[in-house]
Amino acid sequence: MTDGQRYNLSGKRVWVAGHRGMVGSALVRRLESEDCEIITAGRETVDLTRQDAIEFWMQETKPHAVFLAAAKVGGIHANNTWPADFIYQNIMIETNVIHASHLAGVEKLLFLGSSCIYPKMAPQPMTEDVLLTGPLEPTNEWYAVAKIAGIKLCQAYRKQYGCDFISAMPTNLYGPGDNFDLETSHVAAALLVKVHQAKEAGQDNIDIWGSGTPKREFLHVDDLADGLVFLMQHYCAADHINIGSGDEVTIRELADIIASVVGYDGGYTYDDTKPDGTPRKLMDNSRIHALGWQAPTKLKDGMAKTYDWYLKNVV
Numbered sequence: 441m442t443d444g445q446r447y448n449l450s451g452k453r454v455w456v457a458g459h460r461g462m463v464g465s466a467l468v469r470r471l472e473s474e475d476c477e478i479i480t481a482g483r484e485t486v487d488l489t490r491q492d493a494i495e496f497w498m499q500e501t502k503p504h505a506v507f508l509a510a511a512k513v514g515g516i517h518a519n520n521t522w523p524a525d526f527i528y529q530n531i532m533i534e535t536n537v538i539h540a541s542h543l544a545g546v547e548k549l550l551f552l553g554s555s556c557i558y559p560k561m562a563p564q565p566m567t568e569d570v571l572l573t574g575p576l577e578p579t580n581e582w583y584a585v586a587k588i589a590g591i592k593l594c595q596a597y598r599k600q601y602g603c604d605f606i607s608a609m610p611t612n613l614y615g616p617g618d619n620f621d622l623e624t625s626h627v628a629a630a631l632l633v634k635v636h637q638a639k640e641a642g643q644d645n646i647d648i649w650g651s652g653t654p655k656r657e658f659l660h661v662d663d664l665a666d667g668l669v670f671l672m673q674h675y676c677a678a679d680h681i682n683i684g685s686g687d688e689v690t691i692r693e694l695a696d697i698i699a700s701v702v703g704y705d706g707g708y709t710y711d712d713t714k715p716d717g718t719p720r721k722l723m724d725n726s727r728i729h730a731l732g733w734q735a736p737t738k739l740k741d742g743m744a745k746t747y748d749w750y751l752k753n754v755v
Contacts, residue, residue, distance in 0.1 A: 447505075447548055447604075447673050455479040455503035457488065457537055458510030462617040463552060463610075466665035467507050474669065479503050489532040491539075498544040506549040507668060508537050508590075516579045516649075516717055518624040523582040530586035538593045542603055549605040550672050551594050553587040553680060555657075555721055556580050557609060565724040568609075568680055577718045595678045608671050611684035611723045615661035615742065616749040627691060628658060631698050632747060636755070639704040646706065649714040652692035657722050659685040660742035663735040670733045684723035685735040694739075701744045 454471060458464035459480040471478050479501060486497040488510055512529040519526055534551065541549050558566045559574030571591075576584045594605035614628035622630055631648070638646050667683045675681060689697070695708055725734075737745075 450475040452504040453477045454505045456507045462661050464509040465617045466661040470665035470669050491536045494536045495540045498540040504547045506541050506546050508551045514624045515626045519580040527582040527586050534590040542597050551590050551607045553607055553609040555611045556584045557588050560718050564720050565722040567724040579717055591680050598678050607680035608683050609680050610664050611657040611659050613661050615746050620754050635698050635702045635704045639702055644706040647709050650716040651712045652710040654716045655688050655690050655720040657684050657688045658739055660737040663737050667733055681727050682723040682725055683728055684725045687739040688722045697740050701747050
């Protein structure tokens with residue numbers, strides 16, 4: 441934390457909002473090694489888009505700490521197809537949870553954002569201070585605007601009420617619990633499914649959206665969960681903070697890594713009539729490194745673990 445103090449999770453009631461999602465489930469796994477009471481609530485218990493429902497539930501439950509990982513997420517196709525859903529649901533969830541946390545006297549809240557908040561043509565690697573310095577990537581601006589609003593909500597409640605609400609911006613994620621639906625998934629999960637299906641079907645070629653040249657950084661979700669718990673314990677400031685791996689590859693290189701893991705020896709056809717999205721997205725992780733945390737999992741090792749999980753839990 442900025443003043444040298446540490447937020448102690450021991451004995452605390454910790455709510456993981458969005459515990460069934462990829463990040464939320466990883467947080468639950470990580471928190472099991474902490475001496476805290478993990479609180480979860482599915483949609484059947486409380487609808488986070490309904491202000492009265494979440495305020496009542498928070499007053500009844502009274503968590504000490506909140507990880508706000510609940511969100512509507514998806515890739516380029518999903519963002520392009522359902523822009524109203526992405527901006528409305530995400531703004532409602534974060535507004536209701538952050539405001540209800542203030543009303544319920546939550547000691548500390550961590551809001552989970554996304555690297556898509558940064559301008560499309562931001563200088564690389566992206567430092568935290570490039571936020572709002574240029575136009576967003578059009579294919580996911582609805583989601584990005586909602587996440588920027590979440591950052592500003594945390595800053596506003598800190599400024600006006602003194603709430604210890606912080607924000608972390610992860611890079612592209614992969615790992616257990618990912619969305620493997622080809623219609624709505626992100627690039628790493630979509631490629632893994634395509635390569636696996638091609639191998640099983642004996643196909644010698646795979647169609648991939650875009651040119652294959654965009655560069656992306658990938659972080660294993662269990663590394664993210666560990667980093668978020670670290671930030672909850674050690675970080676206390678208004679500024680949002682990046683959290684990434686430093687593992688940057690082109691989409692073509694990612695496809696090769698996944699093919700190696702899956703055991704696929706066919707080829708690829710890149711459809712450059714489809715959108716590439718942002719040409720490069722690499723986070724500057726120097727601030728979280730300076731606090732004493734770095735991601736331990738290398739991309740090929742993490743992808744091998746993910747494929748093993750996929751075979752056991754999805755196929």
